[in-house]
Structures are given as structure tokens and as C-alpha cells.
Amino acid sequence: MIVKKFKLPSDPYNIIITGVGGQGNVMASRVLSNMLVNRGFMITIGETFGASQRGGAVMSHIRVSSKGTWSPQIPKGKADVIIALEPIEAIRVLAAYGHPGVFVLANTRPVYPVGVITGELNYPSREEIKLSLQELSAQLWLIDATDQAIGLGNPILTNIIMIGAFAKLGKLPILLDDFIKVMEQTLTGDKLEINLKAFTLGMEALET
Amino acid sequence: MSKLLEVREGSCHLLMGNEAIARGALEAGINVAAAYPGTPSSEILENLAQVAKVRNLYVEWSTNEKVAMEVAAAASFAGLRSLCVMKQNGVNVASDFMLHLAGSGTRGGMVLVTCDDPGALSSVNEGESRHFARMIEVPLLEPGDFQEAKDMTRWAFELSEELRTLIMLRSVTRMSHASGNISMGKLQDQLRRAEFRYDGFILDPNEGPVLSAPVAYKHGLQQGKIEKARELFEQSPFNTYEGPEKPELLIITSSACTLYSREAIHLLNLGGRVGLLKLGTTWPLPPNLLKKYLTLTGTILIVEEVLPFLEENVKIIAAETAKEIGIKTFYGKNDGTIPMTGELSPDLVVSALSRILEIPYAAIDPAYEKKAQAAAFFKAPQRGLAFCPGCPHRASYWNIRNALTLDDRQGFVCGDIGCYTLDIFPGGANTLKTLHAMGSGTGVASGFGQLSPFGLDKPVMAVCGDSTFFHAAMPALVNAIHHRANITVVILDNSGTAMTGFQSHPGLCINAMGQEAPKVDIAKICAAMGAKVAVCDPFDLPETQKTLNRLMEDEVGVKVLILNQKCGLSPEKKAVKKYDVHVDENLCIGEDCGCNRLCTRIFRCPALLWDKEKEKARVDDVLCAGCGVCTGICPQAAIVKEVA
Amino acid sequence: MAHQIMGQKELKEQVQDAGLCTGCGACINLCPYQVFYHDRTIVLNPCDIKAGRCYAFCPRTPVDLQALHAHFFQESDLTPEIGPVKAFFIVRAADAEQRKQAQHGGTVSALMSLALQEGMIDTAIVAENQERFLHAGVAVQQPMEIWERGKSKFIVSPTVAEFNRAARSDAERIGVVATPCQAFALAKMRLKPELSSGDNPIDKLKLVIGLFCGFTLSWAKLLDLLHKKTGLDAITGMDVPPGKDVLEIYTEEGVLVFPMEDVQACIREACRYCIDTTAEYADLSVGSARLSGNWEESRSWNQVIVRTDVGMALMALARNSGTLEFHDVPTGNLEMLKKAAWEKKRTALKNLVEKSGSADDLIYLDARDRLLADLKY
Ligand SMILES: Cc1cc2nc3c(=O)[nH]c(=O)nc-3n(C[C@H](O)[C@H](O)[C@H](O)COP(=O)(O)OP(=O)(O)OC[C@H]3O[C@@H](n4cnc5c(N)ncnc54)[C@H](O)[C@@H]3O)c2cc1C
Ligand code: SF4
């Protein structure tokens, strides 16, 4: 597919990648954004990290535009897509940035908050999460990304699988080739190979 | 290859604000950069360190911000261009030197970049560094987007050389840690030679000694420089206006708030009614420029973070020119239209505009919002901050709390800034009872240690990180020792400035540029100062706790316990699991009397989970860092480790 | 008069914070939450179990004395002052050399050693003096190790904590030297075997040798009393010689003598509420002898109350093997002991009433208990 004059579904097109510290959220947003920059889009990314890396929720706001720079914080209720590396983080993000037309791609593997570990708080069941996400989105894809990543030999690949899935969604003109182009700048050999595999797995996850 | 080395002028790259600032400095041809790490500023120096060799720079992580500024100033005195970088509260540390530097003036271009953290996203304060510019009388710049972050940094060096003074460039978290497309400029090669002239006439700015005295004379010169800056700023391309010729309302703003304001105007579709004056040179303010735009309308909204700095300065100009521009209605922080604390967002600007202009706005459909809020409340349990799996601090605080409990005299801990601050959160042991600036734990403890004649009979402890030790704890420790304070200082040495991403410090044998460096030994320093020093591995729980109790019971003078264990996120550790850890379900007695979930209820490592169905503990392989500490706490020896 | 078993929180409120904790160690080594440090029981971490073993075993949580008596003793042996008495002896270890390692006649050490040698037990739990005059219970398997740990420790040493540990190890038959509160705790454990998880470790308890006990000292307060007169590690022993009204502290440099009125202030608070002088819940109990007023003569002898068949059997063994030397029991000796024990009970009840503020509220004891009825307080 050659994308000449691609018209964004909305401008800016707003993506939120959410997860928990240590899940590779920042890397995912960088990779995705670089793919889009190479396609000629103007990108603004806003990131929340720092202390929040230590067990807290981490969010990247990505604004894709053909016009210019936007606020690094997406306004409330204005997310177009939410990519969640941790399932309940999708729910949390929807409460602030969701609307009935939002698409949600969520990894299924929980990372339990301390309060849940101690028994003071409750973590919802897979079914409950699914119902909530369905109710609050236009379309939902639940992806066993971490399990697949473990299958590939490294759970950290979860983020790449999720990016692959998002690419397949077809909302933005990004393909495997764009991914390769970005990854080639920093990786070679086995490392590059395994990342490509992860990306492809993600794309396949959306087909089924 | 680092993007910062891109040579194609005009090529477009996605850069983080901090990378843009670093690139700006490279385009200005700096020779020297010095900083103390602190979120959200650290990536600037990190990026420069990466290209130090190629670009022929000297880059260092200094022991603290004051030293960083001194190191950078020396380069300026020798005619080179230099950069120093710090987070907001670092400016407080550097301010003593900065005051004198403003008096003495600079030679080679020198820029201070400060990254403030409105909303304290990764700080324990939301200090405003902008006031230092006015107080110390140096010019202040604030970039309004990523491109400007780069371009303004480059220009700041020229400005510094023109004015012969330090220039302060202020970023914020949402600028430093945000990214955008940036068009690259020309990389400048630095061909300057360092030469320090001091033999000339005492008042000669180029040849004489660099002094802040004679004070009245130098202070007068300094104010002249500010006057000149004011004039230059009238023409600055970094001050821009967008909007109608006759707006109903004028927003005056700077920094990331520019992006919020622009977005708010867009969301409310107010492009034809609201003007946006974006200021890049925020101290001293150019009065004629302001007069011009203030004349456009009677209603002004000032949008900024965190304190009303612009607001107050604009109001002074408005008052001074009231005869010409007429009476204005100001909205901003002082009248409560914009919150006085925390960070702003497009939504907060929207709500300010919709209130002033009486335009209703609902960000989210109320029915949807209600459902979504309920789901978040019931289905998304709060994520409290916690020490990472494998974190040495969890073990250290486990020992500290146990030792304090055993000691049974209601002892407490004075703390300061670093990952170890997380002790105050639900994932911690909650032993920290005071929390202030870098090194303050030791200083405050030194004070508590003098209060027993007045009836304070609780044992006093302080914690301090390895980097913090060099930064500001050393003088406090000397003070405590000299005055015989009865305290125990625990140095949590995790071999790096972990909180901010593993920058080197003098206790390591490597420097910012990756070269070998002499390691300054903390234990030897403490012993030489006269403290009683012990060293333990916090993962050895019984030994550490016993040592702590012994030190606490020794009532004479300052005791120092150094707890050595690398940070779980350190590059060396992150790559390898030392142990494979799992729970033997046959041995785990779960919630029965005899254990009652010690591991998940009390120890609280994020990688130790409680399986509700099986009523057994479980190790999450993905999260487990393999430190094996939990195997030592299980009363049933049900947590098993095998060398991985 | 069944009493509700509660949890750690109530144990802390009702016993530890109330100054009733004897330091027996019954709540220690059952779990990671209750630990012993110096001479105190510490809640290391909170536990939210509603009904815990710590509370159940503690000798200072509410208890039904009648049920205990009915379970352990024959009605006919019972005396109101000193519990059951099957026999009463004045004895000492036959070996004079070994006696030097003991507090008095070395009877306790000799009997424990004998029990080990005869296979009646395979592990003996005795008290050991450690650094800075702090003590701990330790499990030993050799007679020599028992003799090395002779002499009375006047700071509590939590032998029951060590029993809890040893009972969950390879040991199979365990004997314990216990002060009255410790013997009492062990009796409570025996009464509730269902609480000992798994293989019922309490069944491993085969012998309890009780020590007579007037009081123990608080470690911190003893430090104040010594007030740098001697270093803690220099102390070799102490005693309260009957009738002299002083505490003697033996050091390598000589004897330090403190008048009882000074020592009173150092007594562990919990001991003020203890009604047992003679370790009524032991198989046999041992104290110092009182022979015709001569302390130097008396101090190398012990008096022994035998309370159970196990105790009788051990004494028979000791006589037949020549382990112990027997002395005639002077007339009136048992009466004197009863009088002293009675006095302690009355004082304790008085103190409990004073603490609770009501004659009907005896805190851990039950005012309706028939066994307490005769004690006019
Ligand atoms: C705190 C205390 C108070 C006492 N008060 C009196 C009293 O008022 N009147 C009286 O007649 N006798 C009292 N005794 C008992 C007396 O001191 C002797 O222990 C007893 O006479 C036995 O002497 P022995 O020579 O057989 O002991 P030893 O052969 O020396 O054996 C004593 C055994 O008791 C163990 N032991 C020592 N201290 C403790 C302790 N605190 N807790 C548990 N085990 C311990 C030792 O490890 C050793 O195994 C008291 C003992 C203690 C520990
Ligand atoms: S209830 Fe059981 S687990 Fe809890 S403190 Fe008491 S003995 Fe320990």
C-alpha cells in the first residue's frame, strides 16, 4: 500500500498508550511516532514518567497532525485510540479521555497494584474488564500480548506486539515496512528479528 | 548514531524537548556542560554526554547544582561557551553563586537551563525558578514549543555574549518530557581556545579579574544589562501574536501553557474572538510590546505555571501605562480564574475561557462520563507508588522498620530526595517522618540529635542516597559529628543516581562521558570525619537489622551504616536474574495462623502475588527481578530460590 | 467459663500494653509477627487473624483455672496454696563438682540430664546467658550442655519460645525448664492441642521442670539499678537469699548487695499480677531449701514438689541411680512454703483489683473461680 495523500480520520488524531512503569510505554510511543514522522506527519508526544515509573500508571499522549504542534496533553474526552499495555489502565484512561467513538486495544495481562497485592483493593476479573471496556468503546480488541511475548522469549516485547496490532487497525498509514525502517536505526541481527516477529504477531492478533 | 549529530540542515526529526535543548547548545557550539541530575532535566546532559567525544565537549555530572554552575562559569571566564542544567530546586542550591555571577558578569556565552516541574509530577515541591531571574537580575527565556526550545537555546548563547551575563532558560516537564518535530539548524564547530585573562585593569570586563566587587559599580552594570535586554526583547521573534486585530479577550502566556491556550481556543472555536500573545522573553518584559497588545482589548487572561509571575509583571506595566492603554480587567491566578497550584492543561484553560466568555462546554457526554467514572472507580484500583521488584530500598526499609520496632523507643527517620522517598507511599514501610531537600534528612536529624536535654528521647535516624551524600549530606554529617549529635545515618548506596536514570556520581569509578574516574569512598569519608561506620548488604536481612539495632543502642555520637546493594533497574542488574524464585504451594500456609500472608500483606513486593482461588502466594515471573530477598522472610520457607 | 480466643491486636492491648506480659515466649516463634527482643515481646508487624495461637497460649489472657486443674491433676493431690502435691523432698545433685555450676543444689540440672540420659526426652530446653546479661531459651541434647547453662536467670528467658521452635524441628521428646508463667503457658497449649497446626507439636512435650519464682527483673531497670557499678558482662549470677531481704549480684570482682526496697522498683510489672510461686503446672517444681536458718548450708540444697506421675517416675529414677542425694525434710517446711505462696497469691489479686478498679474484675483471672474464693483480697 502506497500512501500518498492520506487524510487523517481527524486532525489531530489522538492516541494514548497507557500502562505501568517498566512496560516499555515510552519506547512504544517513540517507535510509533517515528514511523509516523517518516510518513510526513507532525507529531507531539506528551509523556508522564519519572516517579511514576515506580509501580505507578504511565501514559503517553500522541497527537498526529498534518498541521503542526499540539498540546502534549490530550484534552479530556478526546482520545481516538487507546492502546493499553495493562487492562485496567484502559479503564482508568477512558474515564478521563474516552467517548463513545473510541477504539481500545488492550493487553490482557494484569499488573497488580500494591493495594491489590495486600488485599486492601480488588482487581476485577477478565470478564468484568471486558464488559467495562466494551461498554465504553466503539470497538475493543483484547490481546494476550504478554503471553505471546513470553512465547517469543521476552515479556518486554508486549509493547511491540501492541503497536503491531494498532498498525493493522489501519487507522493510520503505517505498515511493517515503516516499523522495519525505524527499528533498523537502532537494532540489528537477532534483536531486530525478534522485534519484527513481535510486530507481525501483533498484526495477526487483530486479524483473528 | 545520535540524532543530535544530524548534519543536514533543515532535516526534520522527532526530538524530546530536552533533546532539542541539547541540540540547540550544540548548534551554539558549546564547549562545556555541567549539571546535577533531576527530573525533568536529566536528558539534556545525558544527550550531550553521548556526543561529548564526537563534538569535543567536556561534560560532567557535578556533585551538586552550585558546583555545576561554578564549573560552567569557569569555562565562560575562559571565553568558552558553557551550559549548566538543573531542575527547579537545583536553582535554590546554585543561587548563592548565581547572585555573585550576576555581579561579576560572564565572558563566553553561558546559559542556565532550569526545568521546572509544575504539578510535582516527579518532585516533592513545585518550586518556581522564574523568580530567581528577577531577584538575581538576569534575563529569562521561556520556549513555547519544541522548535523554540532548540532555537532559543542557540540564541541564548549569543544573547549572553552580547550582554555579558548569564541567561536563564526555563523549561517545564511538559516541554522537556514532550516531543515534537524539529527542523535542524547548522551544527557549529567550536574552534575557541580557553584563555583566562586576569591581569588587566580591575574594572575591565575582558582583561581584569572576574569579581562581583566593587559591588555598587558592578550592580549598576548588571542593571544596565537588564535595561539593554529589555530593549532587545522589544524586537524578539520569540514574542508572537496570533488572533484577530480586535480580540474580545487577550491571552498572555508562555512556555507549555502556549500549547494549552492554543488548544483551548481551538476547542471552543474562538479563533476569531480571542488573541494569543505568546511571550518567549519573560524577564525583563518588553514594555512597548506589551503596551501595544494590551491596547487591543479590555479583557486580559494570563495563563502560566505555577505562580503569577507574568501576571504580576504585566500588571506593573499596565499600571505604569494606564493613562495610555486605559483600565483593564485581568483574569488569572490572583482572582482564581486559573488555579494557583498544580500544572495546567488545555481543559483548565477551556474552563477559564468558558467562564469569562460564558460559553458552555462539556468535554465528555455526561451519560458516558458517568458510566466511565463508575467503571474507573470500581474496576480500576488505584496504583500506589512502590519500590520496584528487586529494589534494595524495600529490603533496607524492611530492616529499618524492624530495627525501629524492636528498639521500641518510637524512633523515627528523617529523609530527603531520591527513590527512597517512596517509603512514604503504601508500598513503603512508612518510617520517614520528615521529608525535605537534598541532604536534609541528615541535617534535620543533626538538629533532632541535640534535643534530648529538652526531653526528646526517641532515637533519631536519617536516610540518604549515595548521590545525595555527595550533593548535600556531607556538610550536615560534619555538623552532626562535630556537635556530637546522637543519631544513626543510613546511607542507601545503590551505586548510581537511580531516581533520575543512573547518572554517575563521585562514588563510582566512571564519569558522565563514560571514562574511568577515581571513586570517592563513602565509608572512608565518614570514618575520616569521625563517625562510627558499619557496612552491610541490605539483602542480608538478619545481619543488617542486628547492626542497625546495635548502632541505635550506642548512644554516643554519630553512627553511619552504609547499605550497599545495586539498584534493581541498574543496567548490570536489569539484564540478569540472579535467582529463579517460586512458591512451593505445598509449604505455603497462606492466611493460616503462622503466616497470614506476610509476603503479600506486609513485604509487598509487586512481583509477589496472592492467588485468591488457590489461597497461595505466587511469584509473577514477568515482574520478579530475581533478588531472592523474599525467600528470607517466609516463615514456612515456602518461597524457594534457585540460582538462575 | 469458656473464654473467647482473640487475635494479636487484643493480645497487645490486653497483655503487652497492659503491663501483663511475662516474657514467657509462648506467643513467639509461632509466626513472623511476634518476636522477642532483649526481655520484651514485640509486635513486629500487624496480624489481622481473628483467633490466633498467640492469644490462645498466652498465660495472661483470660483462663478457666478449674478446667486446667481438672485436666491435669488429681483432685486428691490439690492444695489451695501450692497446687497438687504428690510428694515433697529436700535433695541435691550427688556430684559436688557439678553442683558448683548450679544455682543451689543442682537438682534441676541433674534431673534434666538424667531425663536425657534415660531417653525420657531427646531435647532439653534451658536458659542461656548471652551478651549483656540478656538471656534466651536454647535447646540442647547433651547433659554437659545442661550443666553449662545452670544457675538462675533473673531476667526472663523465653524458654517457651524455644519450645515452639524446637517442637517444629526434628526433636521428638522435649523437656522444658519453666518458671511458673512458662509452665502455665505450656499447660494452656496442652489444653488446646487442636490449635497446634499439623503434627500437633505440643504432643512432643514430655517433661516440665518448674522453678519456684518470686519475681523477675526488667532488663532496662536493672541497668538503671547497676548504674555503672558493674558492667553487664561481668555478672556471673545473682540470688535472693531467703530471709535476708537483699538481692546479691555476683561478679568476678565480688558480691554487690542491693536492699530489696531498691530492687522492688526493678521488678517486671507483670510479676506483680502472678499468683503462682511454685510452678503449679509442672511435673515437678524445684526451689531453694530452707534448712534451720543457715543459708550457707541451705543454699546447696533444693526443695522439690512432685506433682504428676511423670514427676514421680523421674524422682524414682534419680533415687535408684544415685543421681540425687536426699535430706530429711524438717518439720514445718512445707507449711512455710505454703504460707509464702499464699501471700504471693493474695498480693497478686490485690494488685489485679487495684489495676482493674473492681473486685469483680481480675483481668485474666475469673473472680467467680472457686479456686480463688478462699483468697481474701
Ligand atoms: C527468676 C527466678 C526467680 C526465682 N525465685 C525463687 C524464689 O523466690 N524462691 C525459690 O525457692 N526459688 C526461686 N528460684 C529458683 C532457684 O533460683 C533455683 O533455680 C532453683 O532452686 C533450682 O536450683 P538448681 O540448683 O537446681 O538449679 P540449676 O541446676 O542451676 O538449674 C537451673 C535451670 O533453670 C534454668 N533457668 C534459669 N533461669 C531461668 C529462667 N529465668 N527461666 C527459665 N529457665 C531458667 C537454667 O537454664 C537451668 O537449666 C527462682 C528462679 C528464677 C529463674
Ligand atoms: S494470630 Fe497467629 S499469625 Fe497472627 S500474630 Fe498471632 S500467632 Fe502470629
Ligand code: SF4
Ligand atoms: S505473657 Fe508470654 S504469651 Fe503472653 S504476650 Fe507475653 S510473652 Fe507472649
